[in-house]
Amino acid sequence: MATEHVHVARTLMDHLPVLVVLVPFLAAPLTVLLGSQRLAWPIAFVSSLVSFLISIKLLMQVIDGGVISYHIGGWAPPLGIEYRIDAANAFVLLLVSAIGTIVMPYTVQSIKSEISERHHTLFYTMYLLCFTGLLGVVATGDAFNVFVFLEISSLSTYVLVAMGAKADKRALTAAYDYLIMGTIGATFFVIGIGFLYAGTGTLNMADIAAHISTNGADRTIETAFAFIVVGMGLKVAIYPLHLWLPNAYTYAPSAVTSFLAATATKVAIYVLLRFMFSVFQPDFLFEINALRWIMIPLALVAMFAASLIAVFQSDLKRMLAYSSIAQIGYILLGIGLLSATGLSGAIVHLFNHGITKAALFMGVGALVLRSGSSFYARIEGMGKVMPWTSFAIVIAGLSLIGVPGTAGFISKWVLVQAALEQGWWPIALAVVASSLLAIIYVWRVIEVLYMAQPADPTRREAPLSMLIPLWIMALSTIWFGLDTDMTMSAARAAADGLLNGFSIGGTSVGH
Amino acid sequence: MPDIEYILGHMNYWLFTVLMMTGLYIVVAKGNLIKKIVGLNLFQTAVFMFYISLGKVTGGTAPIFPVDMEIDPSVAYSNPLPHVLILTAIVVGIATTSLGLALIVRIREEYETIEEDEILKIETDLVHVENKILGEAMGGRA
Numbered sequence: 284m285a286t287e288h289v290h291v292a293r294t295l296m297d298h299l300p301v302l303v304v305l306v307p308f309l310a311a312p313l314t315v316l317l318g319s320q321r322l323a324w325p326i327a328f329v330s331s332l333v334s335f336l337i338s339i340k341l342l343m344q345v346i347d348g349g350v351i352s353y354h355i356g357g358w359a360p361p362l363g364i365e366y367r368i369d370a371a372n373a374f375v376l377l378l379v380s381a382i383g384t385i386v387m388p389y390t391v392q393s394i395k396s397e398i399s400e401r402h403h404t405l406f407y408t409m410y411l412l413c414f415t416g417l418l419g420v421v422a423t424g425d426a427f428n429v430f431v432f433l434e435i436s437s438l439s440t441y442v443l444v445a446m447g448a449k450a451d452k453r454a455l456t457a458a459y460d461y462l463i464m465g466t467i468g469a470t471f472f473v474i475g476i477g478f479l480y481a482g483t484g485t486l487n488m489a490d491i492a493a494h495i496s497t498n499g500a501d502r503t504i505e506t507a508f509a510f511i512v513v514g515m516g517l518k519v520a521i522y523p524l525h526l527w528l529p530n531a532y533t534y535a536p537s538a539v540t541s542f543l544a545a546t547a548t549k550v551a552i553y554v555l556l557r558f559m560f561s562v563f564q565p566d567f568l569f570e571i572n573a574l575r576w577i578m579i580p581l582a583l584v585a586m587f588a589a590s591l592i593a594v595f596q597s598d599l600k601r602m603l604a605y606s607s608i609a610q611i612g613y614i615l616l617g618i619g620l621l622s623a624t625g626l627s628g629a630i631v632h633l634f635n636h637g638i639t640k641a642a643l644f645m646g647v648g649a650l651v652l653r654s655g656s657s658f659y660a661r662i663e664g665m666g667k668v669m670p671w672t673s674f675a676i677v678i679a680g681l682s683l684i685g686v687p688g689t690a691g692f693i694s695k696w697v698l699v700q701a702a703l704e705q706g707w708w709p710i711a712l713a714v715v716a717s718s719l720l721a722i723i724y725v726w727r728v729i730e731v732l733y734m735a736q737p738a739d740p741t742r743r744e745a746p747l748s749m750l751i752p753l754w755i756m757a758l759s760t761i762w763f764g765l766d767t768d769m770t771m772s773a774a775r776a777a778a779d780g781l782l783n784g785f786s787i788g789g790t791s792v793g794h
Numbered sequence: 795m796p797d798i799e800y801i802l803g804h805m806n807y808w809l810f811t812v813l814m815m816t817g818l819y820i821v822v823a824k825g826n827l828i829k830k831i832v833g834l835n836l837f838q839t840a841v842f843m844f845y846i847s848l849g850k851v852t853g854g855t856a857p858i859f860p861v862d863m864e865i866d867p868s869v870a871y872s873n874p875l876p877h878v879l880i881l882t883a884i885v886v887g888i889a890t891t892s893l894g895l896a897l898i899v900r901i902r903e904e905y906e907t908i909e910e911d912e913i914l915k916i917e918t919d920l921v922h923v924e925n926k927i928l929g930e931a932m933g934g935r936a
Contacts, residue, residue, distance in 0.1 A: 427879055427882075430883075431882055431886070434886045434889075434890075438886075438889055438890065438893060441893055441897070442893065445897060445900070448900065448904070452904040452905070453917060453920070455897055455900050455901045455904060456901060456905075456913055456917065458897055459827065459894065459897045459898070459901060462890065462893065462894050462897065463821060463830060463834065463894075466834055466838070466890050467818070467821065467834070467837070469886075470837060470838055470841055473841055473845075473883060474841055474844070477841065477844055477845050477848065477876075480848065480876070481848050486875075486879075597925070597928060658924070658928045659928070660927075660928040661928065
C-alpha cells in the first residue's frame with residue numbers, strides 16, 4: 284500500500300529521481316529554441332552528462348536494497364504519480380545514461396557525414412527526447428506513465444531512424460515499418476494497462492501488485508498480462524516479433540544505431556521484467572507456463588535462427604542487427620529460467636550486451652565514415668589502414684562470442700550456471716552451441732578486416748572524437764569481464780528486488 | 795448456452811473488439827501506406843473507446859463538484875480518470891499519425907509510390923544490385 288507519510292522534498296538531492304529525467308527533457312526544446320547549431324551539441328552533452336552523474340548517485344543510494352519513492356508534485360501515490368527507484372531501475376538508468384553520454388562526442392563527426400546539415404540541431408533534439416523517454420520509462424512507478432514515456436522515446440526513435448535517408452532511402456521505409464509495428468506494440472501495452480485498471484482500479488505499479496497479491500488474478504488480469512507481454516515483446520524484438528529491427532538498425536545513422544542497440548531494447552526488457560516480476564507475481568500458474576513454455580522456446584529459436592542468419596550476411600551492420608536478436612534470446616532465456624541466478628544472468632547480460640553492441644556499432648560507424656559503406660566487400664583490409672578502430676571491433680567481437688576475460692563471458696557463464704542449477708543441461712549446452720555460431724560470424728569480420736588487402740591504402744584512421752568513445756566502450760567490455768563486482772552485485776540486488784516484488788507495506792527510504 | 799443478457803451487458807466490449815480488429819486487419823492487409831495509417835488510427839481509437847467506456851458509471855453524471863463543495867452523497871459521478879488518460883493517448887496518437895504521414899511524404903518523394911508491393915520491388919532490385927557488385931567481390935553471391 285501507499286506510504287503514509289507526507290512527502291516533503293527540501294533539497295536538490297531529494298529531487299534526483301525526477302531530475303534525471305527532467306534535465307534532458309528541458310534541454311531538448313532548448314536546443315530548438317536557441318536555434319544555434321554550435322550550441323546544440325554542448326547543451327545535449329552537458330544535460331546527458333548531468334543525467335549520468337545523477338544515475339550514478341542514485342545507484343549508490345539503492346544498491347544495498349533500498350527503495351526511493353518520489354512523489355511528483357507532492358501528491359502521494361496511489362493517486363499521485365510516483366517515481367520509484369530501486370536497484371533494478373538504477374542499474375538500467377545507469378546503462379542508458381552512460382551510453383547516451385559516451386555516444387554523444389561520437390555523434391559530432393559521425394552525423395556530419397551521415398545526416399544532412401540542416402537537420403543537425405534537430406538531431407540533438409530528437410536524441411535528447413529519446414534519451415528522456417528511455418530514462419522516464421525506467422524511473423517511473425506508474426503504469427500509464429510508462430506508456431507516455433515509451434511513446435516519447437519511440438516517436439523520436441522513428442525520426443532518428445528516418446534521418447539515415449541521406450545515405451540510403453530505405454531508412455524511410457525502415458522507419459515507417461518501425462512506426463507501424465511500434466505503435467501496434469504500444470497500443471497493445473495500453474490495452475493491457477486498461478485491463479489492469481479495470482481489474483484493480485489503480486495505475487500505481489506497487490498498488491496493482493498489492494491488489495493482485497491479495498485478491499488473486501482473474502481473467503481480466505490474465506488478459507492484461509498477455510497484452511502487456513506481446514506489446515512489450517514487439518519493442519524488445521522477441522523472436523517472431525523482431526521484423527522491424529534488422530532494417531531499422533541497418534539504415535539508421537551509425538550514431539543512432541549504437542545508442543539504440545544498447546538502450547532501447549534493453550529498456551523494453553526492463554519493462555517486461557518489471558511487469559512480470561513486480562506487478563504480476565510469478566507464482567501464478569499462467570505466468571510460469573507462459574515463461575516456461577513460450578519464452579524459453581522462443582529464446583532458443585532466437586539464439587540459433589538469428590545467429591545463423593547473421594552468419595550469412597554480407598553487411599557488417601545488418602549482421603550485428605541479427606546478432607542483437609540472438610543476444611536478446613539469451614536475456615529472455617535467463618528470464619524464463621525463473622530463478623535468482625537466471626534473472627541476475629539476464630540483467631547482467633542486458634548490461635554487458637549493451638556496452639558490447641555499442642562498441643561494435645560505433646566501430647562500424649567509424650568504418651562507414653572512411654569507406655562509405657559497411658558491406659564486407661567495402662571494408663576489406665581496413666585492419667591495416669584503421670588499426671585502432673578494427674582492434675576495438677575485435678575486442679568487442681570477442682565479448683559478443685563470450686571469450687573469457689570479456690564481459691560477454693561473465694553473463695553467459697551465469698546463464699549456464701542458472702540452467703545447470705535447475706538440471707536443464709540441454710539448455711546450458713544450447714548456450715554454448717549458439718556461441719559457436721557467434722564465433723563463425725565474428726571470425727568472418729576478422730577475416731574481412733585483416734586477411735585482405737585494403738582497397739584504398741590512403742584511407743586514414745577515424746578521428747579521435749570517435750576513437751575515444753569507441754575505446755571507452757571496448758575497454759569497458761574488458762573491465763567488466765575482469766572486475767565483476769559492480770555489475771554482478773548490482774544485478775543480484777536487482778534480481779532479488781524483482782523476485783520479492785515491490786516491498787509491500789511501503790519501506791520507502793530517502794525522505 | 796450463451797447467456798444473452800451477459801452478451802448484451804458487455805456491448806461496449808464487443809464493439810470495441812470489432813473496431814479494434816477491423817483496424818488491425820486494415821494495417822496488415824492493405825498495401826497502401828496511407829490506408830495502413832488509417833487502420834492504425836481505427837485500432838487506436840477502439841482502445842480509446844474502451845477506456846472511456848470503462849469510466850462510465852450507470853446513472854453517473856459529469857464529474858464536476860458543485861462550487862460550494864457540498865457534495866450530495868446520492869449523486870453518482872462518472873470516473874474521470876480514464877478520460878484524462880485518453881486525452882494523453884489521443885495526443886500521442888495524433889503525433890504518431892502526423893509522423894507517419896510525414897514519412898509517407900518523404901517515401902513518395904524518394905520512391906515515387908506509396909504502394910507497399912511497388913516499394914518492395916524497388917528495394918529488392920536495390921539488394922540485387924548490391925549483391926551483384928559487392929557479393930561478387932567477396933567470391934560468389936553473398
